[in-house]
Amino acid sequence: MVNRPVAIYAHGMTLPTEPIGSIPRPAQVLAASPSELAEAQEQAVRDTIARLEALGSPVVTDGEQSKPSFATYPIAGLANLSPDGVVIPFADGHQRQLPCLTAGPFRYQVNAEKYLRAAQAHASVPVKQAVIAPSALSLLYPSAGIDGYSREAFLDDLVDAAEADIRGCLDAGAHVVQLDFTEGRLSLKLDPSGGVLDDFVAVNNRVLERFSAAERARIGVHTCPGGDQDSTHSLDIDYAGLLPKLFQLKAGNFYLQLASEPDPDKVLAVAADHLPADARIFVGVTDPVDPVVETPEQVRDRVLAAARHLPADRLGTCDDCGFSPFADDTSTSREVAFAKIEARVQGTALAAAALGI
Template identity: 30%
Template sequence: MEPVPAHAETPDVSFDGGDLDCGNGLLLLIRKHIDPMAPGQLLEIRSTEISVDEDLPAWCRLTGNDLLSWTKVGRQRSFLITKGRRGADAPARARPAPAMEPRPEPAPAPRVRREVRPVPPLAVTGLGSWPRPRWMLDAMHAFVEGRLDEAAFQETASDAVRLAIAAQERAGVTVVTDGEQRRDSYASFVASRLENCQLIPLTDVLPLVDDPEEFAAELRALDVPAAEVRHPAVFGRLRRVRPLVAHELDFAASVTERPVKVALPGPYLLTRTMWMECLTENAYSSREEIAADIVTVLREEIADLLDGGAALVQLDEPVLSEVVFSGPKSKRSFMCGALSESQGPEHELGFARDLVNAVIAGFPRERIALHMCRGNWTPDESVALAGSYAPLVETLAAMRVGAYLLELCTPRAGEMAVLTALPDDARIGVGVCNQKHPVVETCDCVTARIRDAVGLFGRDRLLLHPDCGFATFADNPLASAAVAEAKLRVIAEAAAAF
């Protein structure tokens, strides 16, 4: 598209991006301005950066927004885009609803040291996420896009948590989670809680990869809803200015008498997700430098969770499987920052081991667990990674956690027996139902899996759970709430026989 002397239409919103390029903050500013706008409204982006001439049209094309026109006078450029598609089927331009008076966020309550409820042998638990009601998803989108204030969002989420915990209790679980109802996904939600980090749709970063069209096609082949999944973008030094998930624990503990487990994205996962050379070069000089701040953030959070009575704090590190199973040609895998650097399995596994141990050093080992799987964004087993735990056992054993919560039901996970090499004093969480399958397993089937695990590890070391969460990504659940409850009930019924 060639520049024009002047835009034919008047923008609804304008901002000046100065000399920022798309990789150094301009995309973050675009997202900040376009999210609250109504479909069909016009956004003007002013820029003096020459690379935007090519990058912005690519961003519009990949994100489903139309570039209507652009002007150029000397170094000053002005781009006029419409939110969404412009055409016969596009919605008419609409003025945004009058802005709400934001309700003040309640002052955080003083931290309460709660009694820790023990986790017995053969305890049954979900991995973390639970399908969100439709009204919860609507509230989540409105909150992320700036159309709903935090207090109203938290009230809505608390109602969804009550439903998720009640379903788990009906199913007979031993250890409950809050279903991650306040999170857009199991990991990227952290960006909305940290200083100098922002959530942007995955499509926003596509223009920054080497071949955006090829990568977009790969995401489609992997069944990834790139326009709906948001990715953390770092634009300054990371700092924990409020709890990441301690508030989730506080509310969950107030509505149940059962032990509560809280999942946190692990330090390697967060480092791989947040370290993107194209977005972080002004804030951090290396991923080791950003990893140090991530370790600090997680240690502060875990201290609060343990003080608050969390029975287990679960660190999610599914990207460990990407390290060893992606193959020599680095087959794409959508489980974390597939856009970030990776220096080969030996280096990456050592880096991950050291990060996990730095995070948990000094904390009670028996209350720290680690979870990993091979991908949980789609019910299509064929696009998820596959491979035995054998190349991972040495690394897992060197992580000084008290429990391993592992995907084992799916044939993609290989044989359970290789896990006997894990430390004898650690508990083993065995996945005994497949959250990807819509059919609920029979009690006999789950009982047989538990019997195999008892034979390998002994009854007292075992914890029981599905292979992974039921709704890792809020907009892309793998099961309905009814199916999720039925699967947990079968595990609880089978466990009762032991």
């Protein structure tokens, strides 16, 4: 079945809750041979959606069961890449490395609509779709340039491809399309002047400005300090440097990692000062990096704390990050992920009752 998008949450009517994206892949997917992989992934998508619906999740995702990673799905199979791109260092010492573009033109090989339609075939509730922000893929262009293919030409191609990725999901009935913008906070670690962040915001807005106001109401942006193998890449960077520029993005929803913040009230105060008109803020109430499962009461209290800073009718809840944004990350078990999601769903309902919405 193909789900039609339901009306975007009406202000004052509900306290929405949504997953961010990835769920740890089952062992059958991780161990599957090339000939078995597609079937194992399809079974994992079906199981993920069934379990999310059984937990009462009003919006579901496919858990990114078929993506190689949240960042690289569009370029899987692209021939004009080398492996020696930008290195992303994490606090525990491990690294992830992006590929590097070696020649033009730049083209997506896979669009997220593929994952969305596969999920919709199994879902009976609205499905959201995560896509990679074009700012992350802008890092593929080498600092030394490419002969015969300027950075400007690359960005033109990237913006066209990112627009098509988002639009395909909207047209296919995605409840919301979420841009993963984990590189936003990281950029302030790599460039404390904020110049790289300004470039990221500019390229993302080049894409977002191509959508109508009604379409942007179904587009969101997720930010976090990265989460991989129970570590992060930029939790030590002050959120206050990111949020004012983050909220310049022309999106209708913002998903903020918050549960793992050492001083969430400080973050919420900054968010309140820069809250865009008509935007909804989804606050993170579960921490995928922490193995301890939150209680519904802890989730409730985190929502009520957020409601002291932000209008309750413009609040929602989410997980801080995806639970396994890279397919090979097994640091969090599938069972723990679903337990945290259950706590988020139940705790959000408790908070809604306490707030009278």
